[in-house]
Amino acid sequence: MAPASKPRVLVASPTFDEVLQQLRAHFEVEANEGPEPWTGEAFIQRLHGKQGALLTGAQTVDQAVLAQVPGLRMVANMAVGYNNLDVAALQAAGVCASNTPDVLTETTADFGFALLLAAARRITEAERFLRAGHWKSWRFDMLLGADVHGSTLGIIGMGRIGQAIARRAVHGFGMQLLYHNRRRLPAATEAALGARYASTKQELLAQADHVLLALPYTPAAHHLIGARELALMKPSATLVNIARGGIVDDRALARALAQRQIAAAGLDVFEHEPQLAPELLALDRVVLTPHIASASRRTRLAMAQLAADNLIAFFETGRALTPVTR
Ligand code: DGY
DSSP: OOOOOOOEEEEOSOOOHHHHHHHHHHSEEEEOOSSSOOOHHHHHHHHTTOSEEEEOTTSOBOHHHHTTOTTOOEEEESSSOOTTBOHHHHHHTTOEEEOOOSTTHHHHHHHHHHHHHHHHTTHHHHHHHHHTTOOOSOOTTTTOOOOOTTSEEEEEOOSHHHHHHHHIIIIIHOOEEEEEOSSOOOHHHHHHHTEEEOSSHHHHHHHOSEEEEOOOOOGGGTTSBSHHHHHHSOTTOEEEEOSOTTSBOHHHHHHHHHTTSSSEEEESOOTBTTBOOHHHHTOSSEEEOOSOTTOOHHHHHHHHHHHHHHHHHHHHHSOOSSBOOO
16 A cells, blocks of 8 residues: 655744754655745645645745645744734634744843833843944933833733733832733732732823833734824833734834833834834834844744644644634
């Protein structure tokens, strides 16, 4: 009897050789060797005839894509966020989807805190100032920022990453912690974190010295922070977004920064990545990074590994390890 053929799998964004090797032991693999991810039509063309795919946020799988790839059975996102996937359409088509929770929590929390410190204490702005040769003398009033330690941090989105940031804030920096979340945390979790619940985002925005966004993107979260919300924040406040672009109205944020309605921002995600609103690029008091909050080598390898393990588990047992549901 001829041996059963291996399922065909597309690896649509470049990933680690050791993960590709493991996938090749289980699947017939077409892999992107880089440097840029396959997106749009190039992605869909390559997805034809595949049963599985390893993806990043660069690839979208929605109803229109699914209609063109009837043999697809499983997509494994190398990300915890999955707003690039239409989960309802995937479920209706009987296609399993998975993400990579937990493995990136602490690394992403580190980065969120780094952005908060960099923006509030003007670190990248100070470096640009120095490299441009503007440092003429040691001045007492030069590049004054806002304190992070001892201040009140407001976190919107208190899932795994929000809680990891809360631990750093309270135990590392002696901060007071306010949070807003769709569901209030159990009292014991609040007590362990030292977190106080704000029942509205407005309350949190008005009271926090710094605000950090760590919630998943959903249509309901679109422009959760716009002109009205920014106007509620303190003029000395910093806004940090490590969640998803689209949660913040980038143009309204640029206006608020330019008019000194708030002091600073740290942004790792943007509405139209990789394009940035030119108004943001023109500002000094904003730290801008290219969606790298989870980008330590160890964590990215763990994300790729978990995505590959999800594909393997699904084709061997019919169940992914970390499936996503609506
Ligand atoms: C995630 O895992 O969701 C990160 O934002 C990378 O896409």
